[in-house]
Amino acid sequence: MSSTIKHRRVRVLLPLSIGDVYDYRAPASLDVEIGHFVTVPLGRREVTGVVWEEAIDSDLAEERMKDILAVLPCAKLPQQSLKFINWVSQYTMQRRGKVLRMAMSVPDALYPKAPRTGYRFTNKVPEKLTAARRRVLDIVSESGAQTATDIAAIAGVSVSVIKGLAEKGVLETVDLPAESPIEVPDGQFAEVELSPDQVSAANFLASAVGSHEFGVSLLEGVTGSGKTEVYFEAIAACLKEGRQSLVLLPEIALTAQLLARFEERFGVRPVEWHSDLGQSARRRNWRAVIEGRAGIVLGARSALFLPFAKLGLIVVDEEHESSFKQDEGVPYNARDMAVVRGKIGSFPVVLASATPSLESLMNAKMGKYEHLKLPSRYGGATLPNVNVIDLKLNSPGSQRWISEPLRVAIEETLSKKQQVMLFLNRRGYAPLTLCDSCGHRLQCPNCSAWLVEHRLMNRLQCHHCGYSTVLPKSCSECEAEESFKACGPGIERLVEEAEALFPDRKIAMMASDTISSPRAASEFVAAMESGEIEILIGTQIVAKGYHFPNLTLVGIIDADLGLSGGDLRAAERTYQLLSQVTGRAGRETNPGTVYLQSYLPEHPVIDAIVHQQGDDFFALEAEGRESAGMPPYGRLAALILSGANAESVARFAAGLARRAPMGEKITVLGPAPAPLSMIRGRHRYRFLVKCARDINIQSVLGKWLQGYKVPSDIRMQIDIDPYNFM
Known part of the structure; x- marks a missing residue:
């Protein structure tokens, strides 16, 4: 009679888009613990995963059980990271393996580098x-x-x-040593003189850090009020506690000036985390985070999933920015997930903005968030004087976009040896190119979007899939030669006009096409600060976080851009963007002036910017959202179906619609072709699910989709709390 020995079994989560945890045997020869990175056999290959939990109730037959092959020479994935991955997976209704993949984004970092x-x-x-x-x-x-x-x-x-x-x-x-060492920041390196308002806010945040308790603070301050210096004090308190701080930014380009400010305050630059880092730096920084050697981390939204050993503070700078929402892969909002991460780790979270989101303002009003306010600019600087130019009365003329009042203001500003910024939130030379003979418009072959002309690159480009081509010599519809005409202004076209109006001035353009890395941003900042640039022409990349002492005039070429369309946050986003842009003017001793060119000067957004009445605007916006049951007063989820065959997608969407949930507090809109009905060759249909705040929308979706098989040729994406309605 033979006896069987019961071996220890554990569940291993693999960073895959399919499946979940798998049961493996933990050999007695290996010291296997929860959180260890391990290699395991999967079919005929070996893969790396994380020991997730004990498999006490495993019913897999012993002869089918496979052994863990090795425990990797790396610190364990912290318990808080395991909890966070579980939470994000459940909330977003995505596979845990997909979320884990974001935390394991540097496979080489799991092995020590040879000396x-x-x-x-x-x-x-x-x-x-x-x-x-x-x-x-x-x-x-x-x-x-x-x-x-x-x-x-x-x-x-x-x-x-x-x-x-x-x-x-x-x-x-x-x-x-295998790699250059991580420099240690010093919270006492430099003392900063703060205003009374800053001192009050900084003391509150430092106390919150010291309490080791969860709490969210909304740090609202007008542009130039010194919000950064306030949260620096919270970081200093966190360093004193021997814990790590994470600062999230919406744009990589914002790191240029901010890195220098960190160095001035803490003696060293923070550890960076963003897509522009080389593989070697990513590997070094990932290990520094999991080993607790990275005292301060400055990163894009993906930094939230780094395996922090002892995280004690998260700051979300420019918390209102839609860039914090990821649409591809695992859809999540880094601002909201930062709050969750703070709750799991029992530490404070700071949301900083000059123009907070309506969601954050409501949470502050309800007492969920502490509301810290900095109502005036630092150092005695005043807010700029804002003027509106009614384009119905001051038309710039055909194929021109700088009105006469703005041109005169630019001349006057330059004569004082001060700098000017012209803002147009549209990349390229022209948003649309059409045949002057038959009206044929050049469209992307893979997307239902017009091709944008980029004259500097001599290309037509799709901003959705990346497709590009040269401008054809003849029209494919009417065969007319050299008949294509640029319609509307892009930033390159505005540069062309400014060069014609101000031929002897030093003009520079700043857009995501030209500033693609922190190094490029740093060079641009240096050129602005040294006066090498007299007229800066930029897209939204110039609106956030930059401080140029000699910039006193801002001209907004098309203040109405962004107000139209079906986006429920269109007005809010436009107000926030215009506020940020106007905030670049007059940040030091010289007063600032702003001109907004608009065909809708009476629009509530334009009126609020001109009269600097943000509270009134947000009250009006909140009233409209509440009456419609829209966020933050209701909940939304999107279902996006896509496939190469339009008829197949439409048929599946119709079948799904027949079993859609119904209820007094639940509304399902759709299916309907998405506004961008094709992207990358895939036809798209959308559902929008709206329900009351007290309804668990994930449960509603789960019951709706349970047991309903998605065909192999169709992809279904669930987006909880969507920001993109295209």
């Missing part, structure tokens, strides 16, 4: 001391051990010179 080989001087002098050898010995004598590559670069010699000296015993090899 580098360095060379140091043995004090033995070679018999033949050439000039090249002398330079090498001078360097290693002064600087100590370095790699052969570094020594060769500094000395201006080949690596063979260094290796030749090593063979003769003049140099010897030593192990150097």
Whole structure:
């Protein structure tokens, strides 16, 4: 009679879009703990995952059970990260493996990097001391051990010179650290003089950090009021506690000036996390975070999923920004998930903005968030004077966009040796290109969107799928030659007009096409600060966070852009964007002036900007949302169906509609072709589910979709709390 030995079993979560946890045997030879990164067999391949939980109730037959192959030499995924991944998965209705993949985005970081080989001087002098050898010995004598590559670069010699000296015993090899060390920030490095309002807010946040308790603070301050200096004090308090801080930004380009401000305050730059980082830096920074060596992390929304060892504070800067919402992959709002992460970790979260979102304002009004206000600019600077130019009365003329009052204001500002910014939130040269003979419009072959002309690149480009082509010589419809005409202004066209009006002035353009990395942004900032740029022409990338002391005039070319369309947040977003843009003017001693060009000067958004009555605007906006049952007074979820065959998608959508949930507090809108009915060659249909705040919308969707198989040729995406309605 044989006896069976019961081996320990655990469940391993793999970073895959399908499946969930899998049961594996934990061999006695391995020290397997919850959170360990492990390699396991999956079919015929080996994959890396995380030990998620004990499998006490596993009913898999012993002969089918496979062993964990290895525990990787990396710190464990912290318990708080495990809880956070579970929560995000349930809330967004996405597979846990897809969420885990965001936390495991650097597979190489799971293995320690081999030490580098360095060379140091043995004090033995070679018999033949050439000039090249002398330079090498001078360097290693002064600087100590370095790699052969570094020594060769500094000395201006080949690596063979260094290796030749090593063979003769003049140099010897030593192990150097695998990577450059992470610099330690010092919360006491610099003292900053704060205004009374700043001191009050900073003391509250520092106290919140010290309490080690969850709480959310909405830090609202007019542009230039010094919100950054206030949350710096909270970071300093967090460093004193020996804990890590995370600062989230909506745009990578914003890091340029902010990195320098961090260095001035804390002595070192923070650890960065964004898509522009090289693989080596990502690997180093990921390990520094999980090992607790990264004291301050500054990153884009994905930094929220880094495996922090001892996180004690999250700051969401420009919390109102829609860039914090991810639409692809796992749809989530980093601002909202930051609040969840703080609750799981029992630490404070700071939401900072000059123009907070309606959701955050409502939470502050209800007492869920602490509302900290900075009502005036720092250092005695005043808010700019805002004027509206009615384009019905001051038309710039055909194929022109700078009105005469704005042109005169630009001339006057430049004569005082001050800087000007012109804002137009539209990339490229023109948003539409059509045939002047037959009216044919150039459209993307993969998307239901017009091609945008980018004259600097000599390309027509789709901003949805990336397709690009050259401008055709003849029209495909009527065969007319050289008949295509640019319609409407893009930022490149505005630059062209400004160069014609101000031919002797130094003009520069700033858009996501030209500022694609923190380094490029840093060079641009330096050019502005040194006065190399007199007229800056930019898209929304210039609206956020920048501080240019000599910029005193802002001209908004099309203040109405963004007010139309079916987006429920169109008015709110336009108000926030225009407020941020106007806030770039007059941030120091010279007063600022803003001109808004508009065909709708009586619109509530334009009126609120001109009279600086944000509270009145948000009260009106809240009233409209409440009466319609829209967020934040109701809940929304979107179902987006897509496929290569339009008829197949429409048929599946119709079948899904027949079983749609109904109820007094639930409304299902659709199915209907999406406003962008095709993207990347896939035809799209949308449902929009609206329900009351007290309804669990995930439960509603779960019951609706339960047991309903999605055909293999159709993709269904669930988006809880959608921001994009296209």
